[in-house]
Amino acid sequence: MQEVTRDALLNKALELLKNGTVDRVLGYRVGEFSYDVTPAVFENEDALKKDFCWNSFCGANFSKYLISETAKTEKKLLVFLKPCDSYSFNQLLTEHRFDREKVYAVGVPCGGMLSGKDLREKVESVSDVSVNGDKVTVKTLFDGDLEFDFETLLSDRCKNCKSKKHVAYDELLGEDGEVLDSHRFDEVERLEQMTPDERFAFWQGELSRCIRCNACRDVCPACTCEKCVFDNPNSGVQNKAAADSFEEKMFHIIRAFHVAGRCTDCGECSRVCPQHIPLHLLNRKFIKDINSFYGDYQAGAEVGSRAPIVNYTTDDPEPSEAVERGHGNA
Amino acid sequence: MRKISLSKLPELFSAIAKTSALYLPVDTKAGAKFEAWAVGKTLSNALNTVRSAKDFFFPQTENLMDFKVEGKNIELIDTRKECEDFVLFGVRACDVKSFEVLDRVFLAEPQDTYYKNRREHALIISTACNKPQETCFCGTFGIDAAEPSGDIVTYRTDDELFFDAKTEKGKKLLDALSSITEEADEKAVDQQKALIRERLQKLPLKDLKTEGFGSGKTAEFFDDPQWKELSSACLGCGTCTFVCPTCQCYDIKDFDTGHGIKRFRCWDSCMYSDFTKMSAGQPRLTQLERFRQRFMHKLVYYPTNNDGLFSCVGCGRCLAKCPINMNIVKVMKALGGREDA
Ligand code: SF4
Ligand code: SF4
Ligand code: SF4
Ligand code: SF4
Numbered sequence: 001m002q003e004v005t006r007d008a009l010l011n012k013a014l015e016l017l018k019n020g021t022v023d024r025v026l027g028y029r030v031g032e033f034s035y036d037v038t039p040a041v042f043e044n045e046d047a048l049k050k051d052f053c054w055n056s057f058c059g060a061n062f063s064k065y066l067i068s069e070t071a072k073t074e075k076k077l078l079v080f081l082k083p084c085d086s087y088s089f090n091q092l093l094t095e096h097r098f099d100r101e102k103v104y105a106v107g108v109p110c111g112g113m114l115s116g117k118d119l120r121e122k123v124e125s126v127s128d129v130s131v132n133g134d135k136v137t138v139k140t141l142f143d144g145d146l147e148f149d150f151e152t153l154l155s156d157r158c159k160n161c162k163s164k165k166h167v168a169y170d171e172l173l174g175e176d177g178e179v180l181d182s183h184r185f186d187e188v189e190r191l192e193q194m195t196p197d198e199r200f201a202f203w204q205g206e207l208s209r210c211i212r213c214n215a216c217r218d219v220c221p222a223c224t225c226e227k228c229v230f231d232n233p234n235s236g237v238q239n240k241a242a243a244d245s246f247e248e249k250m251f252h253i254i255r256a257f258h259v260a261g262r263c264t265d266c267g268e269c270s271r272v273c274p275q276h277i278p279l280h281l282l283n284r285k286f287i288k289d290i291n292s293f294y295g296d297y298q299a300g301a302e303v304g305s306r307a308p309i310v311n312y313t314t315d316d317p318e319p320s321e322a323v324e325r326g327h328g329n330a
Numbered sequence: 331m332r333k334i335s336l337s338k339l340p341e342l343f344s345a346i347a348k349t350s351a352l353y354l355p356v357d358t359k360a361g362a363k364f365e366a367w368a369v370g371k372t373l374s375n376a377l378n379t380v381r382s383a384k385d386f387f388f389p390q391t392e393n394l395m396d397f398k399v400e401g402k403n404i405e406l407i408d409t410r411k412e413c414e415d416f417v418l419f420g421v422r423a424c425d426v427k428s429f430e431v432l433d434r435v436f437l438a439e440p441q442d443t444y445y446k447n448r449r450e451h452a453l454i455i456s457t458a459c460n461k462p463q464e465t466c467f468c469g470t471f472g473i474d475a476a477e478p479s480g481d482i483v484t485y486r487t488d489d490e491l492f493f494d495a496k497t498e499k500g501k502k503l504l505d506a507l508s509s510i511t512e513e514a515d516e517k518a519v520d521q522q523k524a525l526i527r528e529r530l531q532k533l534p535l536k537d538l539k540t541e542g543f544g545s546g547k548t549a550e551f552f553d554d555p556q557w558k559e560l561s562s563a564c565l566g567c568g569t570c571t572f573v574c575p576t577c578q579c580y581d582i583k584d585f586d587t588g589h590g591i592k593r594f595r596c597w598d599s600c601m602y603s604d605f606t607k608m609s610a611g612q613p614r615l616t617q618l619e620r621f622r623q624r625f626m627h628k629l630v631y632y633p634t635n636n637d638g639l640f641s642c643v644g645c646g647r648c649l650a651k652c653p654i655n656m657n658i659v660k661v662m663k664a665l666g667g668r669e670d671a
Contacts, residue, residue, distance in 0.1 A: 032534065033464060036655035039563040060654060065563070120650060121361065124377070125463045127534060141532050142461060209360050211381070211390065215567035215653050231603055236586075272653035274380065274569050276360040 003109040006054040022104050023075035028053045034129045035116030056131045059113035063088035064221040066098040082110040086168040087264035087300030088221035107169035115155035157267030160184040185288045209275040216269035222259040260286040261307030264300040332493045333514035343367050350415040355379050382575030383425045387448045390597050397591040413447045419455045423478035424468045424645040426456050428575035431641045456480030465646030467535035476526035485522045492519050542666045543629040561621035563654045568599030570648035576641045600624050625661045
């Protein structure tokens with residue numbers, strides 16, 4: 001369901017451009033089809049009026065773009081943040097990855113997003129998609145119009161949305177929501193209940209499909225190293241060859257460790273994976289363990305918080321305790 | 331022209347599999363994928379596979395040779411295995427055309443014997459596209475989805491599959507299958523072709539033209555200011571190049587196994603930061619240059635070196651898989667592939 005219309009966003013952008021609050025606008029450019037929108041920076045009013053778009057396919061997380069778009073410029077950028085984006089926004093600020101002064105953030109309420117990729121796997125030859133309230137009409141080239149409930153098309157990550165509440169903004173469009181009881185750890189628990197062999201087979205099956213495009217890493221707002229170790233020819237673990245399944249597991253496990261405590265569970269990694277690998281389950285396992293060992297912690301909930309795993313307190317469980325508590329679900 | 335009832339597809343596959351290995355698109359959790367046929371596997375109904383058929387000739391990674399080091403001796407080990415004959419069933423018109431694009435690279439002198447070996451052992455059974463998708467624009471590159479090439483071309487109606495052998499190799503296989511197929515006339519196939527052509531006319535990208543691009547246009551497009559905007563959201567993930575049937579760049583690397591070297595070849599991507607990195611550094615410093623390379627290669631450089639042939643076949647995979655929805659169609663439209671031309 002779309003909570004805010006394109007016009008509401010467009011008018012806000014035009015207003016902020018006009019009154020000089022911002023110089024540029026990070027938004028979505030219309031595509032060929034309703035589902036293939038592209039993140040873009042609009043430099044002026046005409047460009048905005050012509051190509052600015054906001055619809056239920058505008059799911060990409062804008063926060064990471066702020067790193068490149070605020071570097072080497074003094075211009076102030078308007079960014080629209082969905083609730084989940086606002087966690088990444090804070091996390092990046094915590095890590096000093098962009099200059100807050102150069103950004104004006106407008107929070108946009110979100111009723112969940114659709115995924116063009118998923119839709120096209122359900123429906124053949126989509127020519128147009130329109131959302132009316134909780135109904136979605138999908139026009140097809142050869143099979144007429146099909147009608148769906150919005151819920152049934154909701155993208156996977158939105159089914160387990162953790163929060164409708166914005167944790168960062170300068171201004172909010174509409175009403176803010178609440179942190180949700182997301183059931184996002186249910187699937188992790190299912191994996192924990194498997195025997196180690198079953199779990200190994202599960203991950204082997206999933207990760208063996210990886211083509212090492214590294215889209216998951218490239219899109220991840222927690223993966224912001226200037227030069228990733230997997231891109232470094234001198235590291236001995238450079239990506240390129242998906243040489244054997246061991247390599248792929250190494251990549252994913254190392255990445256999961258690297259973003260542990262910093263991953264906000266934004267879901268971008270699973271969203272972009274062309275091979276449908278449920279990467280979010282790896283990260284959620286870390287989040288769940290951190291919560292159970294050190295008390296609930298949500299990366300990006302506020303700026304400047306220290307993740308429990310990089311913070312020492314006298315209450316921290318001893319390694320032996322951690323092993324004990326983690327027993328059977330390591 | 332021969333035909334078989336669709337209900338007898340399992341028999342057909344088992345008969346082909348008796349002559350040689352058979353690969354066909356099957357449905358998996360991650361979409362359609364070419365897999366070796368085995369009893370119980372059924373043909374996918376998807377229009378196209380997520381990864382293209384180029385994997386069969388140009389695999390993502392392959393061992394070229396090994397070096398065994400013992401004291402001061404280095405032994406060279408040829409790791410090539412004799413390739414067996416295999417049949418690729420259900421290849422779409424765009425993907426069949428992609429083999430021609432790859433051939434011009436790998437079979438030009440000096441020939442790539444690894445590639446050639448696999449190519450020579452393959453028999454291609456193509457399938458006309460009953461239901462093209464909104465992302466298909468093979469027609470832009472002169473490919474007719476109603477009339478694919480291949481050793482054998484197949485057409486599927488509601489209840490039958492028709493075979494039209496186009497090469498000696500194809501005829502031989504079709505003869506070997508004569509006991510389970512029956513003689514057919516052209517009528518049903520002609521009807522099917524007409525239906526497909528009618529559908530192709532309804533595709534939203536049907537009017538995309540290549541006019542303006544092609545041989546010798548480097549100067550015209552290289553410094554176009556629009557590259558900046560077009561490339562600005564690109565993540566540099568290279569997904570587009572990995573799913574593309576015609577992307578052909580690779581790297582050769584040595585892997586130190588501790589007691590020797592494995593020399594392997596693997597796909598590379600112009601979208602990557604270390605692509606064609608030389609001692610003087612990476613010639614394409616930002617994503618703008620890397621992004622530009624991919625499209626200039628498809629639309630200008632390749633045709634310049636290959637008698638005007640474009641190295642995009644309009645399969646639509648990059649349209650479907652790019653995380654930020656940037657693709658060759660948007661590039662062509664922005665830079666001047668005029669729709670009305
Ligand atoms: S996006 Fe998917 S296929 Fe690409 S590297 Fe990540 S897990 Fe592998
Ligand atoms: S690991 Fe995945 S879920 Fe976590 S921050 Fe990165 S992209 Fe988002
Ligand atoms: S560039 Fe895109 S549409 Fe063209 S052949 Fe490659 S994947 Fe297919
Ligand atoms: S164009 Fe898209 S798929 Fe290709 S590298 Fe850029 S973001 Fe990845």
